[in-house]
Amino acid sequence: MSEQSDPAAQAPQADQAVPSEPRRLTRPETEWQRVSPRYIPVDMLGILVFGAAVTVAGFTPFWLGWREGWVIGAALGAIVLVTLALTPRRVRAIGYLLREDDLLFRRGIMFQRFVAVPYGRMQLVDISRGPIARAFGLAELKFVTAAASTNVLIPGLPLAEAERLRDHLVAVAETRRAGL
Amino acid sequence: MTDPTPPRTDFADGEWHRLHPATPLFRGGIAVIAILGVLIVNLRDRLLAMVVGGDGADLPPTGGDLEADAIDFIVRENLVLAALAAAVGVLLLVIAGFWLSWRVHTFRITDEVVEVRSGILFRTSRKARLDRIQGINIARPFVPRLFGAAKLEITVAGNDASVPLSYLRGADADALRRDILLLASGAQRVAPQTGQTIGAASIGGMLEERVTDLLAPELDVEGLAPESVVRMNPGRLIGSTLLSDTMIVLVGLLAAVAITGVAFGELVLLFALLPGLIGVGGFLISRITRSLRYSIAATPDGVRVGFGLLSTTNETLPPGRIHSVKVSQPLLWRPAGWWQIAVNRASRSTQNGAAGQQQTTILPVGNLDDVRAVLRLLLPEVATDERAPVLDQGILGRDSEGGWTVSPPRARVLRWFSRRRNGYLVDEAAVLLRTGAIWRSLTIVPLTRTQSVSVVQGPLLRALRLGAVHVHTVAGPILPHIGALDRADAMRLFDDVATASLRAARADTSHRWRQA
Numbered sequence: 001m002s003e004q005s006d007p008a009a010q011a012p013q014a015d016q017a018v019p020s021e022p023r024r025l026t027r028p029e030t031e032w033q034r035v036s037p038r039y040i041p042v043d044m045l046g047i048l049v050f051g052a053a054v055t056v057a058g059f060t061p062f063w064l065g066w067r068e069g070w071v072i073g074a075a076l077g078a079i080v081l082v083t084l085a086l087t088p089r090r091v092r093a094i095g096y097l098l099r100e101d102d103l104l105f106r107r108g109i110m111f112q113r114f115v116a117v118p119y120g121r122m123q124l125v126d127i128s129r130g131p132i133a134r135a136f137g138l139a140e141l142k143f144v145t146a147a148a149s150t151n152v153l154i155p156g157l158p159l160a161e162a163e164r165l166r167d168h169l170v171a172v173a174e175t176r177r178a179g180l
Numbered sequence: 181m182t183d184p185t186p187p188r189t190d191f192a193d194g195e196w197h198r199l200h201p202a203t204p205l206f207r208g209g210i211a212v213i214a215i216l217g218v219l220i221v222n223l224r225d226r227l228l229a230m231v232v233g234g235d236g237a238d239l240p241p242t243g244g245d246l247e248a249d250a251i252d253f254i255v256r257e258n259l260v261l262a263a264l265a266a267a268v269g270v271l272l273l274v275i276a277g278f279w280l281s282w283r284v285h286t287f288r289i290t291d292e293v294v295e296v297r298s299g300i301l302f303r304t305s306r307k308a309r310l311d312r313i314q315g316i317n318i319a320r321p322f323v324p325r326l327f328g329a330a331k332l333e334i335t336v337a338g339n340d341a342s343v344p345l346s347y348l349r350g351a352d353a354d355a356l357r358r359d360i361l362l363l364a365s366g367a368q369r370v371a372p373q374t375g376q377t378i379g380a381a382s383i384g385g386m387l388e389e390r391v392t393d394l395l396a397p398e399l400d401v402e403g404l405a406p407e408s409v410v411r412m413n414p415g416r417l418i419g420s421t422l423l424s425d426t427m428i429v430l431v432g433l434l435a436a437v438a439i440t441g442v443a444f445g446e447l448v449l450l451f452a453l454l455p456g457l458i459g460v461g462g463f464l465i466s467r468i469t470r471s472l473r474y475s476i477a478a479t480p481d482g483v484r485v486g487f488g489l490l491s492t493t494n495e496t497l498p499p500g501r502i503h504s505v506k507v508s509q510p511l512l513w514r515p516a517g518w519w520q521i522a523v524n525r526a527s528r529s530t531q532n533g534a535a536g537q538q539q540t541t542i543l544p545v546g547n548l549d550d551v552r553a554v555l556r557l558l559l560p561e562v563a564t565d566e567r568a569p570v571l572d573q574g575i576l577g578r579d580s581e582g583g584w585t586v587s588p589p590r591a592r593v594l595r596w597f598s599r600r601r602n603g604y605l606v607d608e609a610a611v612l613l614r615t616g617a618i619w620r621s622l623t624i625v626p627l628t629r630t631q632s633v634s635v636v637q638g639p640l641l642r643a644l645r646l647g648a649v650h651v652h653t654v655a656g657p658i659l660p661h662i663g664a665l666d667r668a669d670a671m672r673l674f675d676d677v678a679t680a681s682l683r684a685a686r687a688d689t690s691h692r693w694r695q696a
Contacts, residue, residue, distance in 0.1 A: 023642045025635060025667055101682045110639055116678035117632040120685055146337065146526065147631035147652035149659070178685035179500070180312075180337055180526050180629075180654070 025112050029104065032095030038136045039156025040091045044084055045132050051080030096154055101176060103143065103169070105152045115152055120178035121145045125166045129159070141165060146180050191352065192359035194290040196297075200347040203285070204278035206324045207346065212274060223251075287345055289356070291363055294334055296343050308343045310364040311691045312336045314501045314527040316357050319493040320350065332356055337526035337654070357496060361481035364498065366692030410546065410553050412474035416518065420545035421467050423512040430460050471544045476554060481693070483557045485542060500690025501525060502558050503629040503653040504660050505542075507551055507575055508621035519551045519575070520544060523558065524656030540657050551575065555624075562610040562626055570605065574614045574622040577601075584614065585673075590644055591664040604649070604662055604669075606676040609684070611651055613662045623660045625651050627677070627684035635674040637667065649673045 058076035061069030089109055097104040102118045126142040133139060133155075139162040143152040157165065191197055200206075254263045277300070285298040295307040317333040324330065330353040331346035348356065421427065434456055441449030469489045476485045482498035503524040513519070521543035543554045555563040555571065563571060573582040578601040580586055586603035587595055595602045598617035605612045611630070613623040632652045641647055641663070647670030648663035665673065689695060 021645065023645045023667070025637045025647055025671060027671070102678060112637045112642075113634055114636075114674065115632055115634040116674065118678075118682050118685060120682075121631050145631040145652070146654045148655055149650065149652045150632040150634075152632075176686075179688060179691045 025114065027104075027106070027114065029097055032097055032106070035091060035094050035154065035156035036138060036158055037091070038158075039133075039138055040088050042133050042136050042138060042156065043091055044087050046130075047080065047083055047087065051077075051083065055080060091156065094155065098168070103152065105143075105154065115150065117143055117145060117150055117152055118176070118178065119169065119172045120176040122169060122173040125169050127162050127166055139163075143169065191356045192289040192363060194288060196286040196288045198282065198286055199345060200329050200349055200352075201282065202324075202327055202329060203347050204282050206321075206327075206329060208278075287343075289360060289363070294343055294360065296345065306343050308334060308336045308341075310360065311366070313360070313364050313498060314525060315495055315497045316360060317342075317493060317495040318353050318357060320488075320491060322490045325350075325491065330354075334360065335527035339528050341527060358481075361496065361498065364692075365481055366695030409475060409477040410543070410550050410557075412471060412544070412546075414468075414472060416516075416545055416547075417468055417471055417474075419516065420513060420518050420520075421464055423510070423516075425510055425512070427460075427464075428512065430456075430463075434460070474544060476542065476557060478557045478560075497525070498690075499560070499693045500626075500628060500688065502626070503656065504623060504625040504651075504658050505555065505558055506621055506623045506658045506660075507555070508616075508619065511619060513545070517547050518545050519548065520546070521551060521554055521558075522657050524653050524658045526654045528655065548575070559610070559624060559626055562624060567607075567609075570607075570612070571622075574605070574612050574624075575620070577614075578603075578617070585665070585669050587646075587664045588666045588669075591646055591666075593644065594640075594646070594664045599664075602662065602664055604665070604673055606673065606680060608680060611660075611673075611677050611680075613651070613660055615662060623658060625653055625660050627681045628688040628690065629653060630677060630681040633674055633677040633681070635670050637670075641667075647671065649677075651677060 055073055055077040059070065059073035062073060063069075086109075090107075093109045094107045096106070099116075101120075102116050105115045105117070107113055122143060123146055124144045126144065127139050128142070129139045137159055138156050139159045140153060140155040141157055141162050143150070143154075154165075254260060280300055281298070284300060284303075285296075287294070287296045289295075291310070293307050293309055295305065297303065297305045313334055314337055315335045317335065319331045319333065320329075321331070324347050328350050329347040330350045331344060332348055332353045333342045333344045333346075335342040345353075345356075434453060437449060437453055437456070441447060441453075470487055472489045473492075474485075474487055476483060478484075479496065482496050482501070484494065484496045486492065486494040503526060505524075506522050507519055508522070509519050520541065522540050523542050525540070542558065543550060546554065552563070552568070552571070570582050573584060577584070578586070580603070582605075584603040584605050586601065587599050589599070591602070592599045598615065601614060601617045601620070603614050605614075606627075608627070610624050610626045613625075615621055615623070630651055630653060634650045634652065635647055636650065637647045644664075645667050646664050647667040648661060649665065649670050650659070650661040653660060662673075
C-alpha cells in the first residue's frame with residue numbers, strides 16, 4: 001500500500017517539472033464501485049431547484065430599479081448552468097472500494113478527495129432518501145465515525161444495494177471493532 | 181442526617197450511596213439564604229420601629245412600595261401571626277424539598293458502570309460504562325471547598341456527557357477516583373484498603389483540616405516520581421499572558437482609542453476606556469489565577485492535570501484518551517522560548533470547568549524541557565527516549581533531517597517562509613505534522629486514535645502538482661492537516677496512515693489499560 005502510487009508509466013522520482021507527469025492525484029486501484037447513473041438526473045434536478053431560486057434572488061436588485069443589477073443574476077445563472085453541465089462527470093467521479101480492513105471513498109474532479117476509513121472506527125451507518133431520489137429508487141449512505149470531518153457520504157445507491165452495503169459494513173465493523 | 185458511609189473505599193461496592201449532606205446548600209441553598217438575607221435587610225427599619233414602639237402607621241409613607249403596602253395590610257388586618265406561620269411553612273417546605281432531593285439523589289459504582297439517580301417529580305437516571313471513561317475531574321468550587329466538599333465528574337465521549345457526583349467530601353472524592361480508575365483499568369478488584377477513616381473530628385480539628393486542605397498543593401504527589409511532575413513558574417505565566425496575541429490586540433485597541441481621544445481633544449473618550457481597561461484587567465487576573473498552581477503529573481492511571489487558586493480542578497486522563505496533541509508557539513513567545521500544548525479529547529464540555537479554564541489547554545506555557553516532559557506524560561508510547569531527537573526536529577527543526585519529508589521547492593509560492601519546515605513523519609506509533617516557520621507548531625496524532633484520513637487537491641494545488649492531507653480525529657481545537665506536499669508524497673502519507681492506523685488499532689488495549 002505504501003509504495004509509489006503513480007501509474008506505472010510515469011517516472012515517480014522526478015521532482016522537477018516533467019511535462020508528462022500528471023498533476024492530479026492518482027490511485028493504483030482500478031476496480032472502483034461507481035454510483036448509479038440514475039443519480040445524474042437526481043443531482044441535476046436538485047441543482048436546478050436550488051440554482052433557480054438563487055438566480056431569481058440574484059435578479060432582485062435589477063427588478064428593484066438598479067439597471068446594471070442584471071449582471072449579478074446572469075452571473076449566478078451562468079454558474080448554475082456550468083455546474084449542471086458538469087454534473088454527469090462529477091457523478092461518474094464518485095466511487096468507493098471495500099478493501100480488506102477499510103473503506104476507500106473518492107469524489108470530485110476539480111476538488112479531488114480520497115478518504116480511507118477503517119471499518120472498526122464506524123459509529124453508525126445512515127441511509128437517507130430525499131423525495132427526488134426516492135422517485136428514482138435511490139438512497140444515500142453515510143458512514144459516521146467519531147470525527148465529524150470524516151464526511152463519507154455515498155449518494156446515488158439503488159436502495160437494495162445501499163441496504164446490502166449497510167449490512168455488510170455493520171458486519172465487518174463488528175469483527176474489527178476498535179475503540180474510540 | 182449523618183453520613184451513612186464511614187469508610188473510605190466503600191463507595192465502589194456496587195450499592196447505592198448518597199452524596200455529601202450539605203449538597204443542597206452548595207447546589208442552590210445558598211441562593212435561598214441570600215434571598216432571606218435581602219428580605220431581612222429590607223424589613224429591618226420596620227422591625228426596629230416595631231421593637232422601639234409605635235405602630236407601622238406612623239412610618240413615613242413609602243410611596244406605593246408594594247412590599248411596604250403588603251406589610252401595612254398585614255399589620256392593619258392583624259394577620260401577623262398568620263403571615264409568620266405562612267413564612268415558616270414555606271421555609272419548612274423548602275427545607276423538606278431540599279432534604280428529599282438529597283435523599284433521592286443516589287449513585288452507585290459497580291464493576292461495569294457508574295449510575296446516578298436523582299429528582300423528586302422528574303426522575304433522571306444516568307449510567308456510564310467504566311471502560312468508556314474519558315476522564316475523571318475533581319472540581320472544588322470556592323464555597324464548597326471552604327466546607328471541604330468536592331465535585332467528582334466522570335466524563336465519557338460526547339458533548340457534556342458526564343456523570344457528576346456533586347458533592348462529595350474531598351477525601352472521599354480522591355479515594356473514589358482511585359477506585360473508579362482501578363475498576364475501569366481492568367485490573368482485578370483489590371481488597372479494600374484499610375486507609376485512615378475520617379472520624380468525626382472535633383470542631384477545632386475540623387477547622388484545622390479545612391485550613392490545611394485549602395493550603396495544600398492541588399496535586400497530592402504521594403507515590404509519584406518527582407521528575408514526572410511539571411509545575412508552573414508564576415513569572416513565566418504572567419509574562420506569557422502579557423505577551424499573548426489577544427493581549428497585544430487589546431492593548432493596541434486601547435492605545436488607538438486613547439490617542440484619538442487626546443488628538444481630537446475629546447477627553448470624554450478616555451473615560452470610555454475605563455470599562456475596557458477593567459475588562460483587560462479581569463481577563464489578565466482570571467487567566468493568571470486559573471493557571472497559577474498548575475501542575476501535571478503521571479499516575480499509574482494516566483496523566484493528572486491540576487489548575488486553580490481559589491476554585492480548583494484536578495483532572496485525570498487515563499491512557500489512550502488523548503486524540504491529538506499540538507505543540508505551538510505564539511510569535512511573541514519566541515524570544516523567551518516558551519511553548520504551549522493543547523489536546524483534542526473525545527469529551528467536550530460546553531461550559532468551562534469550575535475554574536473557568538479551557539479544558540483543552542494542557543500546558544498553558546512552558547519551556548522546551550517542560551514541553552518534552554509533558555509530551556512524555558501525555559503520549560508515553562510516542563514520546564519515548566529514542567524518538568526524542570525526532571520530536572525535537574519536529575518542534576524546532578527543518579528540512580528532511582531525521583526522516584522528515586518536506587514540501588518540494590515549487591511549493592515556495594504557497595509556503596513563503598516555511599517551505600523547508602512544512603513536513604510530516606509517520607512511524608509505527610504516530611503521525612507527526614510539522615508546520616509554520618513563524619508560528620511554529622507540531623501536531624502529533626497517535627495512530628491508535630485516528631478516525632480516518634483523506635487526501636485532497638484543488639485547482640491551485642493541482643497546478644503546482646501538490647496535495648494536502650487531513651488526518652481526522654474527534655472534534656477539538658486541533659485540525660491535524662498538512663498542505664503543499666508533493667502529490668506523490670501526499671498519496672504516500674495517505675497510504676501510510678491508512679495502513680499504520682489499522683495495525684495500531686488492532687494492537688490497542690487502552691480501553692482497559694491495565695489488562696495486558
